[in-house]
Amino acid sequence: MLISLQLDSAVPLYEQLRNEIVLGIAKGKLPIGEKLPTVRQLAEDLGINTMTVNKAYALLKQEGYIVIDRRHGAKVSGQLAHPIHAEYEAALEKNLELMIAEAVVHGMTHEQFQKLCENTFSQMNIQS
Amino acid sequence: MLMSIIFTIPTIILFLVIVLTYRSVATYKNGMLFAVTLPPEAMEHPELQQVQSQYKQQYKRVWLSMLIAYIPFFAMYNWTAFQIIYFLLWTCTFVIVVVFPFRRAFRATLELKRQQDWFVGKKHTIQADLRAAQLKNKRTAPLGLFILPLALGALLTWWIGTQDTQLYSLGFGAIGITLLFLVIMQLIRRSKSTVYSENSDINIALNQSKRRSLSYLFFFLALIENLHFYLIAMLLLNEQEAMSQLWLAVTISFSILPILLIAGVYRSIQTVQRDMLELDGQTVYSDDDEYWANGFTYHNPYDKSIMVPKRVGIGETINTGTTAGKIIMGGVVVLLVAVIGGVSFMLIRSELTSPSLTITAEHDIAIDYPMYSFTFDMEEIEEVELVTSIPSGAKANGEATNKYARGHFRLSELGKTRLYVFKNNPPYIRLKLSDQYVFYNDIDPEVTKQLFEQIEQAIEAAK
Secondary structure (H helix, E strand, O other): OEEEEEOOOOOOHHHHHHHHHHHHHHOOOOOOOOEOOOHHHHHHHHOOOHHHHHHHHHHHHHHOOEEEEOOOEEEEOOOOOOOOOHHHHHHHHHHHHHHHHHHHHOOOOHHHHHHHHHHHHHHOOOOO | OHHHHHHHHHHHHHHHHHHHHHHHOOOOEOOEEOOEEOOHHHHHOHHHHHHHHHHHHHHHHHHHHHHHHOOHHHHOOOOHHHHHHHHHHHHHHHHHHOHHHHHHHHHHHHHHHHHHOOOOOEOOEEEEEHHHHHHOOOOOOOHHHHHHHHHHHHHHHHHHHHHOHHHHHHHHHHHHHHHHHHHHHHHHHHOOOOOOEOOHHHHHHHHHHHHHHHHHHHHHHHHHHHHHHHHHHHHHHOOOHHHHHHHHHHHHHHOHHHHHHHHHHHHHHHHHHHHHHHHHOOEOOEOOHHHOOOOOOEOOOOOOOOEEEOOOOOOEEEEOOOHHHHHHHHHHHHHHHHHHHHHHHHHHHHHHOOOEEEEOOOOEEEEEOOOOOEEEEHHHOOEEEEEOOOOOEEEEEEEEOOOEEEEEEEEOOOEEEEEEEEOOOOOEEEEEOOOOEEEEOOOOHHHHHHHHHHHHHHHHHHO
């Protein structure tokens, strides 16, 4: 799978990297159990600091998207379709509240928003 | 005159390489024309086609006039020092002026691109393929293979030692070049994988095959260069003038082999790339133009790679935005200036100075001449004679033109000899020492005779 990072974006590189990997997992480009490159390999290939990649991996591990095994390296976690944490649901609701508020202020209708959600969901296709 | 022809062999090689390289920039390939990335539709634009035809005219004018400008080189065959300096000047001029039509075309193309908004791909993006990052070196030749050329180099060094210990540096040169290739191989292994396409399988295949081809290329180059040093050794060890010229021609012509090998391998790498990407169609583009300010120089401080594929020609070029890149570039420039400046200086100095022989108060004979001065005790002299001819031979380390010979030579019948003579200008003072001969004369035969008498008297007085 391809990772694309924008150097002049307001979003920091480690966050972009984390986002790309999450998107990759959801869209099926990174199947469950797929091995990820080591921190050093990825940093070398992207030409960025190892600390940046380290931060991204640490974040992903903390959020449960990947597991890091000392011997085998980083892998996409097999535990993804587990029951939703209450914390995660609360945070999601908060983010949605803001997004929907903005959409409503911009004049978006309920149906339009639903359509948008459906389209986006249909792009997701977790592979195992 | 024969030497002029032998010296022209590297000229021919250089000329062909440069002419072919700058001819290829005028065709649209790898999504680029005149080292500017363009979409295929741009090629239909009449102004761009005009830039192309103008370039072809100007570029032809340049190489034709440089070809004609080379002719005086042959006319100077009797003044070797100036001939060599003319050769260096011609080469520097050629390398510089051939760029002028290219720069003009490059600027015009870039300007047109901006006007027509022909941008291709995203700017300021860095990309990586996760699978290629892990698998890129799977098919690369193992580093252990380099033990073979290293062993060859060691064998060569030992063999040279048995022939003449003065030439050890040749063996070290062979080993040094092998080590250099080893270092380059390591750099290639550690370099980042290239993202060619959205398709991961293609990225893996192309990265693996390029690294495989390059690793075996450098391995064979290491072997070939050891052979090359062997040829140089044969050149320096032989004693006959005719064979000398043959070995020189062979050694110089031999350099066409690595050049052809490199061109061939890169050509096949590019063909594989083109074929795979044509089939696939998901090629990934990026617009790096701002980092290629001159078209053929790459300066990108955001890119950590030290070497990137060239836009003009074959191979990789240095990224002057990295510290290592700056050091390498600086080192190469310094080396070039030092060699060209140094050689020119030495040549002019040789033309203008002559050796001088003095008998010192301590009963030594001191021959003074830049780089080849020689002092020895008169007691070492076994024989001294005034002769009218010098046996033929070959130069081991020194200067030899139509007019004079100075330095270390290997003469038939006599073996190791030091010469400090003006050729075809008898008589010559011949001194036999325990391990070598020495020939000396002055441009004025009368002075030579006087020196000879002085030496004879000094030997008598010492007894």
